[in-house]
Amino acid sequence: MEEQPSENSPPPAGSKPCYRCGTELPADAELCSRCGRTQFRTCYCGKEIPVDAPTCPHCGADWSGSRRVHKSRRRRSGKVRPQEVVKSAAIGAGAAIGIAGLLTILLRYFATIATGGAKLPPDVFAQLGLARQGLGIVAAGWSEWFVAYRLSFLFIGAVLVIGGVIGVSTYLANKGLIKLGSASRSSGHRHSGRRRRSTSK
Ligand SMILES: [Zn+2]
Numbered sequence: 001m002e003e004q005p006s007e008n009s010p011p012p013a014g015s016k017p018c019y020r021c022g023t024e025l026p027a028d029a030e031l032c033s034r035c036g037r038t039q040f041r042t043c044y045c046g047k048e049i050p051v052d053a054p055t056c057p058h059c060g061a062d063w064s065g066s067r068r069v070h071k072s073r074r075r076r077s078g079k080v081r082p083q084e085v086v087k088s089a090a091i092g093a094g095a096a097i098g099i100a101g102l103l104t105i106l107l108r109y110f111a112t113i114a115t116g117g118a119k120l121p122p123d124v125f126a127q128l129g130l131a132r133q134g135l136g137i138v139a140a141g142w143s144e145w146f147v148a149y150r151l152s153f154l155f156i157g158a159v160l161v162i163g164g165v166i167g168v169s170t171y172l173a174n175k176g177l178i179k180l181g182s183a184s185r186s187s188g189h190r191h192s193g194r195r196r197r198s199t200s201k
């Protein structure tokens with residue numbers, strides 16, 4: 001084991017929120033100026049670490065079971081930021097306007113097919129009826145087309161499915177969720193690593 005350069009507390013960098021009440025404190029503050037809670041604990045390795053750190057940055061000790069780590073996680077996740085809410089609402093409203101616009105365009109498109117390019121009636125329900133007729137006309141055209149090119153569609157579909165399966169398995173294998181011959185690969189890796197270490201000596 002190599003000796004790490006000894007330092008008793010993490011380097012102060014800017015500010016950090018109190019793990020309990022969220023007050024912004026200097027990064028090296030021992031106590032919270034508002035609620036008075038201790039911001040550091042002494043790890044098994046003797047170093048001072050933030051009480052909300054799930055692992056010790058010095059020795060890697062697991063503190064994730066600590067009550068104060070849980071408390072800080074709950075506080076952070078439960079916090080509602082007004083800016084985030086406004087942003088989400090704006091995105092939602094924008095998406096709704098976009099979808100409504102798209103639906104209107106589609107509605108008018110299919111209604112125009114049904115009327116054969118004539119002017120649409122102002123009544124929305126009449127337009128809806130026309131749009132349904134137009135959709136039927138278009139669908140009938142599509143099914144004719146589909147029957148004519150059925151073999152090509154089956155071929156393209158098969159290619160897409162195979163490609164998709166390959167893509168998904170590659171992704172999952174990379175994520176380590178499924179293992180493709182990992183046992184032999186990892187043992188081979190360990191073996192070659194040991195050999196390399198002995199030859200470099
Ligand atoms: Zn506090």
Ligand SMILES: [Zn+2]
Nearest residue numbers: 043045056059
């Ligand atoms: Zn430690």
